[in-house]
């Protein structure tokens with residue numbers, strides 16, 4: 001199975017973001033013929049104020065981001081893991097940070113709402129308060145992609161190993177992690193965490209990132225990019241260059257079984273007292 005991870009620099013112009021995403025999907029399809037494409041977190045709208053996020057959010061299904069992804073999947077006969085989009089939730093002030101995945105016919109396969117909220121202080125003092133604008137989900141979500149079980153996660157979720165154990169318990173062989181990792185945390189934690197999670201769960205990781213600078217209210221933030229495919233042994237299969245673009249790599253589901261047979265960690269789990 002061939003995968004392509006799209007790396008973007010989304011801003012607060014939703015039509016421009018959707019056009020950029022579509023152009024990158026079409027470029028990846030033309031050059032690589034992937035079976036599965038993953039977009040980054042909030043590829044449809046990044047930054048802006050809380051009010052602007054609310055205004056940009058769409059009701060699922062049928063909004064412009066949803067429809068673009070569905071059309072691309074159907075037109076190019078490809079699975080699309082739609083990074084995340086801002087989801088309008090009826091009766092709720094906050095929006096969902098939501099993945100929608102489509103099969104080759106453009107049928108919706110899965111919906112996942114980011115579970116862990118990035119409410120932190122970065123080393124430079126910059127504060128992030130994701131839960132002020134976003135409502136977290138709580139459901140662990142997997143779907144089938146022609147025999148490969150794909151697990152859903154988003155960005156900051158990466159720091160919570162319990163989620164990935166739960167995904168593996170549901171059969172995940174490959175985990176998608178659309179992200180907008182900050183430059184400050186990404187340079188030290190991104191690849192280390194992804195490779196550790198891949199090794200401990202013995203799954204592939206496909207992590208598609210935002211890159212570059214984004215204007216967020218009065219502040220500017222920088223994201224880390226480095227979209228990456230990691231195999232179940234923890235090897236880096238492919239990694240994106242700096243800047244907007246994509247990276248392609250191959251997933252071999254048999255390799256998951258081989259690694260799990262060599263080091264059967266799932267069978268060696270102990271109950272701790």
Ligand SMILES: O=C(O)CNC(=O)[C@H](CS)NC(=O)CCC(=O)C(=O)O
Nearest residue numbers: 042047118130155156180181182185
């Ligand atoms: O706010 C938006 O527009 C979109 N959402 C994001 O960018 C999210 C929440 S602020 N970013 C992260 O989760 C970064 C995690 C991270 O960098 C880490 O865990 O170190």
